Amino acid sequence: MTATNIPDDHPRARSLRVREAMKDAVEAGLVHATGLIAHGRGEAFDYLLGETSPPEAEAAGAEAVRLLRAARRPVLSPNGNVVALDAAGCVALAEAIPGLRLEVNLFHRTPERIDRLVRAVEAAGAPAGSVLGREPDARIPGLASDRALCCAAGIGDADVVLVPLEDGDRCEALVAMGKTVITIDLNPLSRTARTAHVTIVDELTRALASLRTAPPGTGRFDNTTNLAAVRRRMATHLLESA
């Protein structure tokens, strides 16, 4: 089955198309093979949301918008999976939030893959030369080797960072740097989900679309409480499905 011959009326047509697109992104060198495994983990938790955005994601999204709009230097840092899933959504969010810079980051960094991803984000509509990541000139303290690399004009000097589908170590290191960290992660139990200041438990494409238009929150938001509510929602789904 390829993306082009999945029937529109297949009950899982969207999910199957995304899977094929992710496989193609591996073949195109945008996504690391283990990124497919991470995608699968997300799929499982999205089943437990009934594949719809929960109210808790809306609340976290409102707080994220408030923080991003109030930031001095906000950054959205997509990795390979994020670019493959929704490069256009990243570009559209950068257009919607004043001053939001885009910086590609990679867990499995190679200069070639960074270059391909920067070009993919530009192809999705980012102004040429606007996407950071190719020439890292700063480091995130506490991370080994290449995973520490970042750009001073992006993550390095950012006060608020939106890092969707982020690795736990890197999320912790960003928090330890004193940055306000927002993530999008379908797994409410992940280290990233628990470490970030604001965790939007939602599928990436739905979350980015919602952030584009969400009004800023009031600042009354507690991430731990919000995550607990999402976990209760998923638990209820598990119990009621049969």
Next chain:
Amino acid sequence: MTATNIPDDHPRARSLRVREAMKDAVEAGLVHATGLIAHGRGEAFDYLLGETSPPEAEAAGAEAVRLLRAARRPVLSPNGNVVALDAAGCVALAEAIPGLRLEVNLFHRTPERIDRLVRAVEAAGAPAGSVLGREPDARIPGLASDRALCCAAGIGDADVVLVPLEDGDRCEALVAMGKTVITIDLNPLSRTARTAHVTIVDELTRALASLRTAPPGTGRFDNTTNLAAVRRRMATHLLESA
């Protein structure tokens, strides 16, 4: 990170090694890229089990052993993910259950991949020529194209089939053929989990190891009740993790 440089004391060393092995299996042509996504879905549900075998898996395993031992023609049919994860476990189970035949099956079938998988199972210890799958001479009614292909000496004439990590359509088609279907599937909500007669909700390697030594059950087993108990267990894990 490669399988060889994952530190032994990393809290997720086993999971990281399995991920790398699955990636290598894709590169070796044993596993389809979308098999990595399926593996990730399994990982997510295994988190919800606390990455240990639940008592419900033991109960389902005992019923599986009872059925396999009482079968006239029992078959274990591994696909690419199953071979990549635990070819040796399949061979060991075939040695433990009298008459259990092995037949490789694939969702994304190519003759080359079937051949590689048969050779991988033989390399894991199956007697040369004992593994079916290369020369299909029967069909599973109700399935389109290559997914229907099977061997008369294996699945075709089997009365009890153990099909771990099985596709929902294929599981339904095997049940419709009148076969007693046992599966191993970490997702208690999947169509396969709900359709099979006996669903062992457990990680593949743990489940195969347990089946090798489990005493046969008494026949008092209800799959729906057992699945509901696993779902409650996962829900509790979601609620109690914080």
